[in-house]
Amino acid sequence: MTTGVASRVSGQLGSGNPYPVKPAATLLMTIPVALVFFAFQRHFVRGGTAGATKG
Structure with a gap:
């Protein structure tokens, strides 16, 4: 999805x-x-917090 958004915003798929x-x-x-x-x-x-030690 991020690749599609990047190409859409960079103007490869449309203008304006x-x-x-x-x-x-x-x-x-x-x-x-x-x-x-x-x-x-x-x-x-x-x-x-399961692996945290106290003190």
Whole structure:
């Protein structure tokens, strides 16, 4: 997806002002990653503190 956004913004696929396309595409690419992070946030934190030593 990032390659497609890069080629779209650089003007290879069209002409004109691609500015509105870049933030929209970035938001659409970020949403799935954010959903996975929030769904498994408890596991990430637990895994990060599992190997920590006290004191």
